[in-house]
Amino acid sequence: MKVKSIVIGLVGMVASLTLAACGSGDSAAKKDNWSSYEESKKITIGFDKTFVPMGFEEKNGQYAGFDIDLATAVFDKYGIAIEWQPIDWDLKETELNNGNIDLIWNGYSATDERREKVLFTDDYMANLQVLVTKKSSNITDNAGMKDKVLGAQAGSSGYANFEAQPAILKDLVKNNEATQYATFNEALIDLKNDRIDGLLIDRVYAKYYLQQEGLIGDYTIIDAGFEKEAFAVGARKADTTLVEKINAAFKELYADGSFQKISDKWFGEDVATDAVKNK
Structure with missing residues (x-):
């Protein structure tokens, strides 16, 4: 009985803490x-x-x-x-x-x-979604991604645009899908090592990263054709x-x-x- 009481008590405590946490979040949201x-x-x-x-x-x-x-x-x-x-x-x-x-x-x-x-x-x-490719691939526009492997960050506006406006890139690329990455860093590493052929990415990130790494001359940055965006909080x-x-x-x-x-x-x-x- 004593063990049972302790178990019931612990279950109740966990439930209370869970409700309190949820309540706190709900309260903040409302x-x-x-x-x-x-x-x-x-x-x-x-x-x-x-x-x-x-x-x-x-x-x-x-x-x-x-x-x-x-x-x-x-x-x-x-x-x-x-x-x-x-x-x-x-x-x-x-x-x-x-x-x-x-x-x-x-x-x-x-x-x-x-x-x-x-x-x-x-x-x-302001921001813009761009397609980044290696110059050695000779891909200089969206059409060059025909049956090629595309990468994008999961949860990014670029990936959302890719899904929402398929005629721009989705209908062209291999399997009509993009390999999703947790971070752009991971995606750029795969692009560098030819595991993907192109990367859909924010222009501000692409330019800064490639300049800092001294690689800007090795890559082509292409306007992907989506509407211009803007950053906000x-x-x-x-x-x-x-x-x-x-x-x-x-x-x-x-x-x-x-x-x-x-x-x-x-x-x-x-x-x-x-x-x-x-x-």
Whole structure:
């Protein structure tokens, strides 16, 4: 009887903790949490720690990148510290709406499909999906991918476009499918070693990575033909004040020149959208 009571007690405890965790996530998803962020002086941001130059882990274990610097500048204005949380990019919206993170901020393209799940800030930077191939393959356009193997990151806007607009690439490539990778790093390694023939990837990542590796001359970067995109920050639908505060900070940072300094550091040019410039 005593053992049985202990087992029942443990089961009850686990159930209570599970309900409490779920309740916490549900509560965070259903209310405006700005006062909580102000009171605790902290906020948790989810990101893909391999996405150079937006947000990534350096060899010394520190996090760096354009989005890291920009987010830090935004929340410094409000006296709020950031806890950076590496996440599986394929599960980003689930992590957000379960309350495990408070924002998705890492080269996150604002698409119509994603708008159904999250509340976006203003766009702050333009982006484009490109097809990257090795020059030695002589593939210089989408047509060259006929019956070839394509790679893409799981959960990326590029992969979503690939599925949603099959006439552009899906109908051409081998088996009408793309090999999915957890990170672009893994995909680029496979491209380098000829395990895939082309990679659908964000232009900002492709250019920065290949330049840093000294490989830009060995690859061809092709406009894949999808509509231009823009990066924005994703919040829970109820966190309207948080989004308003971020939008306001974007404009203030641009007005005082801080945004341009961060942009020049990572890209050598001003990448701000008109929304940030308040045009």
